[in-house]
Amino acid sequence: MTTQLKTPAVATRLIARLLPPREREDTLGDLAERFCRHANRRGRTMARLWYWKQAVVFLLRVPGERIGQRLRTAAREIMTPGGPRRIGPIAALALVLQDVRYAVRSVRKNMAFTSIAVITLALGVGATTAVFSVLHGVVLTPLPYHEPDQLVRMYWSTVENPDQRQFMPGLDFLDFREQVDAFAGLAAMYTYSEIGLDVTGLGGARRLRALPVSAGYFEVYRATPLLGRTFGSEEEDTPRRNAPFAILSHRTWTTLTDSDPDIIGATLTFDGEAHAVLGVMRPSFHDVVAGDIDVWVPAGMQRGGRNSRGNHYLTIVGRLKPDVSLAQAQAEVDAVQAAILEELSGDWENTRVTLYPLFDDVVGPTGTMLFVLMGAAGLVLLIACVNVANLFLARSIARQKEIAVRAALGAGRLRLAGQLLVESLVIAAIGGAAGLAATVVGVRVLLAVSPESLARAEEVSFDPTLLGFTAAMTILTGLVFGLAPAWQSLKVDLNHILRDAGRGSTAGLHGKHLRGALVSGQMALAVVLLVGAGILIKSFVALQQLELGVDPENVATFEVNLPSARYSDAEQRIRFHQSFQDRIRTISGVLAAGAVSKLPVSGEYHIWGYQWNTPDGMSDWESIQVRVVEGEYFDVLGIRAIEGRGFESRDRLDTPPIALLNRAAAEFSFADRSAIGERISINGTPWTVVGVVEDVAHDHRGSFARKVYLPHSQYGNNRNWALTQVVRTESPRPDLWDLARVELAAIDPDLVLHNPEPMTTVMAREIARDRFALTLMGVFAAVALALAAIGVYGVLSYLVSQRTSEIGIRMALGARASQVRAIVLGQAALWTGIGIAVGLAGAFGLSRLLNTMVFGVSVTDPVIFGSVAVGLGVIAIVAGYVPARRATRVDPMHALRNE
Amino acid sequence: MARTALGEFEHLILLAVLRLGDEAYGVTIIDELENRTGREISQAATYIGLKRLRDKGLLTSHLADPSPERGERARRYFEVTKFGLERLRDSANALFSMWEGLDPELRKHGG
Secondary structure (H helix, E strand, O other), X not given: OOOOOOXXXXXXXXXXXXXXXXXXXXXXXXXXXXXXXHHHHHOHHHHHHHHHHHHHHHHHHHHHHHHHHHHXXXXXXXXXXXXXXXXXXXXXXXXXXXXXXXXXXXXXXXXXXXXXXXXXXXXXXXXXXXXXXXXXXXXXXXXXXXXXXXXXXXXXXXXXXXXXXXXXXXXXXXHHHHHOOOEEEEEXXXXXXXXXXXXXXXXXXXXXXXXXXXXXXXXXXOOOEEEEXXXXXXXXXXXXXXXXXXXXXXXXXXXXXXXXXXXXXXXXXXXXXXXXXXEEEOOOOOEOOOEOOOEEEEOOOXXXXXXXXXXXXXXXEEEEOOOOOHHHHHHHHHHHHHXXXXXXXXXXXXXXXXXXXXXXXXXXXXHHHHHHHXXXXXXXXXXXXXXXXXXXXXXXHHOHHHXXXXXXXXXXXXXXXXXXXXXXXXXXXXXXXXXXXXXHHHHHHHXXXXXXXXXXXXHOOOOHHHHHHHHHHHHHHHHHHHHHHHHHHHHOOXXXXXXXXXXXXXXXXXXXXXXXXXXXXXXXXXXXXXXXXXXXXXXXXXXXXXXXXXOOOOXXXXXXXXXXXXXXXXXXXXXXXXXXXXXXXXXXOEEEEEEEOOOOOOOOOXXXXXXXXXXXXXXXXXXXXXXXXXXXXXXHHOOOEEEEOOOOOOOOOOOOOEEEEEHHHHHHHOOXXXXXXXXXXXXXXXXXXEEEEOOOOOOOOOOOOOEEEEEHHHHOOOOOOOOEEEEEEOOOOOOHHXXXXXXXXXXXXXXXXXXEEXXXXXXXXXXXXXXXXHHXXXXXXXXXXXXXXXXXXXXXXXXXXXXXXXXXXXXXXXXXXXXXXXXXXXXXXHHHHHHHHHHHHHHHHHHHHHOOOOOOOOOOOHHHHHHHHHHHXXXXXXXXXXXXXXHHOOOHHHHHHHO | OOOOOOOHHHHHHHHHHHHHHHXXXXXXXXXXXXXXXXXXXXXXXXXXXXXXXXXXXXXXXXXXXXXXXHOOEOOEEEEEOHHHHHHHHHHHHHHHHHHOOOHHHHHHHHO
């Protein structure tokens, strides 16, 4: 005897809802009976699973069945003579579904047409939407803050070089914060990349990105904490070492403390020091200037010390008061700056402080690049539209007869037009779906190949609105060009078409010219894209061949942060670096080891001032980039010595300070004499120049600035320099970092080796932006080329098939094959020629947009313009040759018989 | 009204109801279908099939008294209508005539 088991309640209720009341009882009863049987045979769990499966099938099938039922009924009614005159929504849907079925059948019959249309749509929609999505996330969406228009960034620059955008000195920041009334808030952060904190003990050592900030930093962004509070002036004034505080990012809070609700007031150990946690930020807060930050600590902002007039190290962001314009704020800043300059000696007269809208500053050069890429994507979309237009035009002209026949047999014109519309829509829908897939893949690929420097890339997501826009545009094109001729054919005399269409000679001059114009347009657009791609390729090649002054092969780099609590003393830090490098040198295959405060080809850094004596006994002043080095840095990177000596073990804290200049600095300051033995003054310390080394670029565009190299063994007391270690090996050694970790642990097991990277990777990152732009332009150009070739081929093939009888007559009358070919190719040449000419003019006008993106190439390079024109011409002729050959194979008798 | 086509599954259900006679209700119909076709049959598909057949007038049904092993829920018993029998006969005839003479051929291919 089976006992009654209760069926899963939720599933039962679900099924009950799907059934009409009259049929509920018995169906649920059947299910219950079978459920019991299942439970007895295979256990309750299996029975439950089975029951849920049944519920899901009900959910999937029953609603559809009910709709289908109603549609079938409605369709029957419409088809019945004397059926309802007014068509309700259900009946209309039934009609559309019937059209869809018809359309699907016709689309499947014309696979060649369908697949070309779908591929074109997918490429056009996919490529464009992907790029638009990235652009939307990066450029078009305002900064993720309240009232983002009020945010500004403050830079220091010289009058001669206003675009220099240097960091601000601490003392100046304090003056601006106190005296400029236009700011609702002004905040400083110390964004130097050396700032980080090591966390040890929690499942192994790792490094956090820390950002020292002034009071009011979060308030400028209008960011409120999730827990606790933000930094006030008391934290800013307290020397950091005595009372370290920290505010955690939401991610750090969740990963490091497991979202501890009692974290406020608790202490966490960073860099071996206990930090009191003051607050936890919300997950939505992201600093677009400093990037991904794990923990914020107060920056010491007391006057004096590092906060002088000359030490430029702060990144400043501000928020303007609601009714204050940028110009008003700038005027107030200028007034304060004038007072500061008055206080300083005359040397600083030519400096100024400028406010920029934060948005422009963050998006900056990336914005130009993305706008160019967006333009390129737009062109691809246009070309795709032209292709779709061409395809649909050809198809609808070819179908004029079919339509005329159906109209003659009594099909209503509206009904026919509706059917054509649905047919276009079915193709568009398939193309749109393929485009959607292409977009999703495209956005992923874009983000995967996009440079890290692409600002705000983390905010990019696939945008459905944009997909809608691009899809609508291509679909609309298809509809307009597919429907217009069909509509036309319905209006003209049916007899005329029926008589004529068999001969195929009236495909219409109108249609021919339109299609020719479309091919020309396509060619013109392709020229613009190809010229753009050509310029970028040439620029990229120039960049790759550039001599940067560094040999990055077989050089490994990594960083080791020395916690200031335990390495407070310069001697300790110098000893660490020297003994660590000695240990590295014992690893087999290591040729040289050293360290530097900033790797070459990774940007400008530590731009300080230096003073030197001129031959007339006066002194002069200029800016110079300071690099602090330890060990065999120059040997590791292959930087050649020009004269004098390098740093040696005899240069210690207690020996006279010595420095090396690069060629640019030596030639600038000591053009007419040797720099060796000259004295320069940096930060109030006199340094004797003992050597000159070759220039090394600080970016991938081969910019060489003045540089001075100071030995860490003598300047390690200035601060806790975050040195990047560099090691040259005989051959590539992927295990070097592991071996270095062993050596590091032998010295101090609590230290962390982080950012392990080959030097080649460091340098590749700098060129990534150019590679990104180039890749996209290349893809766009290839797509454009393919689409344009398809266009030419398609139109000529079509024309040849339309002119079969004409060609047949010509050949019957004695025309030679070469003459026939010339007629067809001449047509291609005419359209292509017009297109190329228009395209070259357009490219000439547009290429200046690339000005900021290219290097070592003129944006109007005649070689590029010339080769694009010739190349496209050749492709057009090749694309046209196949149909031209086919034309000569026309059998005159066959053609005439058809007449 | 034009005759709508009889689907394969509907055909199978009609035959199952016919075979079961007085005992044809949801559970036994599914059992019969599963045993004879070797396919797993979902309750929903059966429900839809039975409903369509009723709507087309090929089946009639009546409710029986509730029973405890079904949670006090009634059974709905089905019966093939005269029209249903006609349709079945028509399709069977059509199928038989199509099959005629094909058997040896099929066996050769089917192995």
